[in-house]
Amino acid sequence: MPATNSDLDNADSHDVIQVRGARENNLAGVSVDIPKRRLTVFTGVSGSGKSSLVFDTIAAESQRLINETYTAFVQNFMPSLARPDVDSLRNLSAAIIVDQERIGANARSTVGTATDAHTMLRILFSRLGTPRVGPPSAFSFNRAEGMCPACEGLGKASEIDLDEFVDRSLSLNEGAVKVPGYGVGTWYWQLMAQSGLFDPELALKDYPDEVWEQFLYQPATKVKVGTSNLTFEGLVTKVKRQLLAKDRESLQNHVRVFADRAMKLTRCPACEGARLNEAALSARIDGVGIADCSRMQISDLAEFVRGIQSAAVGPMLEGLRGTLESMIDIGLGYLSLDRESSTLSGGEAQRVKLVRHLGSSLTDVTYVFDEPTVGLHPHDIQRMNDLLLQLRAKGNTVLVVEHKPETIGIADHVVDLGPGAGQAGGRLCYAGDLEGLKKSGTLTGRYLDHRVRLRDQVRRPVGWLPIEGATLHNLRDVSVEIPLGVLTVVTGVAGSGKSSLIHGSLAGREGVILAGQEPIRGSRRSNPATYTGLLDPIRAEFAKANKVKPRLFSANSVGACPGCKGLGMVYTDLAMMAEVASVCEDCNGERFTAEVLAYQLRGKNISEVLRMSAVEAQAFFAKGPARAILDRLVAVGLGYLGLGQPLTTLSGGERQRLKLAIHMGKNGTTYILDEPTTGLHLADVDQLLTLLDRLVDDGNTVIVIEHHQAVMAHADWLIDLGPGAGHDGGRIVFTGIPADLVESSASLTADHLRRYIGVQPALV
Template sequence: IKFPSFRPDSWRGKRYLYSGLFDNDKKLKDYTEEEMNTFLYTEPTKLKNPPSNWPRTAKFEGLIHRFRRSFLLNDNFEKNKFRSDIDRVVTSKVCPTCHGKRLNQKVLSCKINGLDIADFTNLPIDEAIAFLEQIDSTKAKYIIEPLMQQLKSLSYIGLNYLSLSRETPTLSGGESQRIKLIRHLNSPLSDLVYIIDEPSVGLHPEDIQRINEIIISLKEKGNTVLVVEHDPDVIKIADHVVDLGPFAGKNGGKFTFEGTYEALLSSDTSTGKALRRKHHLKKHPIQNEDKIHLSHISRNNIQDVSVELPKNAMTVVTGVAGSGKSSLISAGFEHQDNVTFIDQKPVHASNRSNLLTYLNIFDDVRSFFSKETGMKKSMFSYNSEGACPQCHGKGVLKTELAFMPDFTQICDVCNGTRYRPEVLEAKVDGYSIADILSLTVDEAIAFFNSNPKIAEPLQALKATGLDYMTLGQSLDTLSGGEIQRVKLSRYLTESASVENQIFIFDEPTTGLHEDDIPILLDSFNHLIAQNNTVILIEHNLTMMTEADWIIDIGPYAGSKGGKLLFEGLPNKLLEVDQSVTAQHLRRYLAD
């Protein structure tokens, strides 16, 4: 069976090899119809006289049944891990009976004003509102009135381009957050505490104004709202501000300010200084006559749009959420070889992978410890011989409870370090391998300063502003913005020295404090200095002021967007009246 997790020595492979139902030396092409049906289509069944090496409680299940259950019907880690292998053997097509509507013909035959229920839920929100306004029925008003209230709220918050049938896994973080907020907007409840984590994520300043209105309305109903946020426009509406710092990681965690927004503005904190800072457009934007041409691009709401971007410069693509920015850029560059998309999608990672494994230097760290201590290299791996015998290198013990959530506790043998006691006793300059994994990037650079193979990738990580992270931090605990910067760091090392590449970043300022943005800009300028082109899909106004070239898509979202409003030097954008980006950029420069 040529699929990775069905190899003969795997537990899945053994379910066929040791079933006793087949001649393991017989070729599939020689199987009888009955043998092939047994192999592929048998429903889970208990074997009558299984061989001695067959697990006592196991059932035999045909390959098609097992594969569908394991990889097509369930969402699990393996589904992502074997995505390319699944795509090799699985083809998806729209159902020819219901044409993708999912419902039976009896239900689909029921129509209102010519639309069945699937037609209705496939309408964009604004069109769904127009459809409901045409229905005059006393019976239906109890359904229509609350539905209209929610739909109008979704439209107001800038989600008018979505449809009710849109699958939730396809929503962006910003879209999901706004939908959650809308659910509470019309709630009659009071005396609640709402904790909202970065509501500005993925939002244009125009959309943020409406988010602010929702936050204020929740407060005015008699609720307490706590907002974790970096965006100046959201901080501005606070009644009370708490500022944490002064820096990140081990160098943070202290209260640096508490008080009103006005008091914060005059404070000596990094946030206060950032909010006081005056902003100006880049004085000498790069004006390269050599351009990249994207011609007649059509995707989603983008229809036959052509744009040009200067090479070896930084282009910022702007527009409200849902205007078509990502559609334009992804469609325009998807078939080009020299393009690197650096997004915020999680790297395929389990809790056994960390920063060192992603940077491909954990092997070098283990070699260093092996050479210095004389102990076998495999002993310094918590996925191999060095693993704690009790938790098997996980650092935690998980107890699965039948009717309650799993219970997890730190392993009491290795105290969460993942290693055997004898490995923890092997030290270099007083540091065990577990101590190294607890170091921040900054501290590790100092420790490995004479070992460039290890220090150089860590220096690149520091250049993206991630100097506060610890080397052993599991990749599955990183935020979207952190993942993006870890990916970026791979291209900032001396040995990488990439040239003539196009780097596309989707909202790289996500989760960043205003004081962190200059650090990110230095990374982009480093790429440009090496003759690369940088393209940012971005809402952040500070980042717009640093652009060499701006492309603005709009004017609004969905069917009301998708048009090229502007392409050119940033100062010329300020003259475009129909651009909401121009309105907010003018305000930002004047503040």
């Protein structure tokens, strides 16, 4: 039964997590008691302070206190964690964060390695595989004894375009090397030019064959440069090691562009992508090899493993079966163990992490989830809810940041923050049970039972965008026409092929703009003004008004305060202690030099302008290119954001809408939005629908990949894929207007949309 307010009033103080005076980010001194060993859902509009309370305060302090139990020597090798800005936190237990951050940072991390399923599979083949190969490590593509020697366990070979690496007509001194970071005067250039191995004045085309081979492919070799003994590697050898060992998205943009041009990855011809050497690939269990198992859809692999009977590996078999069944239960049965972790969506990554905890023997810990329903069809949300309840039933405290009413509905306790976002939020609006929330009058309470109706009149297409014979991933020769000039929603259960169809067939076509789920890589220096390009017209106006150069008004350039290098804060690393941030004494947090701050535009200096919210800046910039960008920020619901607010402080929903804002200036185009309701409160979804209507009414085509029933109901046209996930999906099960789906379709989407809008199904 849900915990009531009176339950909490009478609860022993040790049965609640006591938060007093939390002020992280926009929290305005929040004090609240959170019941332990219960499921608590945190609600509120995007930017209201949910993540600041749950992740940046409660979970952060729990992790910091655990780290302090280690010796000073061990702490020196751990990340430094600052104490959250809170008066007091009592009765914390160990926190396990299950968030949407991507798993792994390189191509060696797969679903199998992330869940330990591949480890158990290796043990299985080392014991039962014939011919017998050796210990479990002989089946590991991350160990020398198991990896394919040709691709070193990556499963991929790289085709090198040497002309992208070097200009052979030039010498080293003339800048022959074109690789980013290897220009004349750089550290890597000095190592090549001063190693004594190559004539820096000689054009590369004139190198003797053996010298050319050494220049490109020399293995690591000790050389003397000046008085130092250093290690030299051939250019291609070094660059391949540097770039291929890293996740592509972790590379800086200009380096990623170079890598895409210079190195094309193809399937390794030696192992055909299996990553393993011949010995490991030769072992079989019932005629099936370990590479076959890794390539299988997990639901098929589970069936194969259920058929293996052996007392010699009984406990391990039971563990492997349990892990695979958990992945099926959580809606990931369509994945395979060899799927690279970096290719998983945020929601998939979070569910993969959850698998590791379901079989854990730990109890009385705090599990913290960040929107666990992201990427889930309504059909899959119930299974996620069941898993959250399983964790609670084991005696754990479960804290969930969530917007979906289906998950809010299973909460024992609800904490609602708001009433608005940014500076208008950060306050406790309600804490109690679900029924109390519905009667509370808060925005969340009012919207819990809110429903979007089907359109009375759908827009008519002005043309059609054909997709023919799509076969990417699990798509089964799909052909479909997407209407132009209307709002189309592409839906279906997770893994049904939605993203494969739209991204694989439409992304990259002329006039198509993709606003996907990829996170914005933001540093302390990045903010909405720099990301949207707003800072350029602002600097131009300041420069024109004061007859100086625009670059003076950039905190990343010559106008930056030298004391803090334009950050406004000075960050001091105290080794074993947490990093300390203090306001820069030179500029008092203003980020610019006194000279720059003396220049004004309509009575405001550049620092004062960057402290404005988008709405405030709208009034300040009444016209021109700055006003156009500000109008788009306000249109996507980000009017409360500070122009100079670091991107690192933005929530997931805020970042998604920020990306949309930068594309809205172009008309007559096709927009593809991938789950734009991610991170949005129920009330924010209405605002999103208004925005989508505006894009269509301005002459655009809008295609939305989405599970949210409100967006489906609001669509002019629906394309439903399925009927299931993985090889049970990949087909079009419905295409047409939403009213026809509701009336006649037997798909899972139709069933849930009927329940959402409250109509009885016809005979289908």
